[in-house]
Amino acid sequence: MKVTFTDKAIERLEHEPDGYFKLNYDIEDCGCVVNGVTQLIRGNELGDFNMVLESNFRPVRIQKQYAVFFDESMKIDYLPKYQCFMLKSDNEILNPRMRYISEV
Numbered sequence: 001m002k003v004t005f006t007d008k009a010i011e012r013l014e015h016e017p018d019g020y021f022k023l024n025y026d027i028e029d030c031g032c033v034v035n036g037v038t039q040l041i042r043g044n045e046l047g048d049f050n051m052v053l054e055s056n057f058r059p060v061r062i063q064k065q066y067a068v069f070f071d072e073s074m075k076i077d078y079l080p081k082y083q084c085f086m087l088k089s090d091n092e093i094l095n096p097r098m099r100y101i102s103e104v
Contacts, residue, residue: 001072005057008078009085016042019104021058022049025066036069038087038095040076043103
């Protein structure tokens with residue numbers, strides 16, 4: 001699996017302190033695992049984010065048990081108008097307004 005950050009996304013994130021970037025597939029209060037919502041998280045702890053995805057910026061980690069909900073090749077873009085990120089692939093938009101959380 002691979003994640004490509006757009007120039008806008010890199011510009012938004014390049015001054016963030018070091019830490020791990022994680023794509024969290026959040027299923028809390030979603031009713032069912034297939035209704036999860038992806039969030040971009042930066043933190044110092046890996047926890048159970050045990051799968052590393054290639055990236056053109058910094059490595060991104062996911063939880064292996066949720067890999068089925070991600071595409072083989074994804075793109076993270078930044079939408080300045082809405083001050084949020086978008087996670088998409090050639091097949092679909094996985095999250096049009098992905099939340100960014102800094103745990104640091």
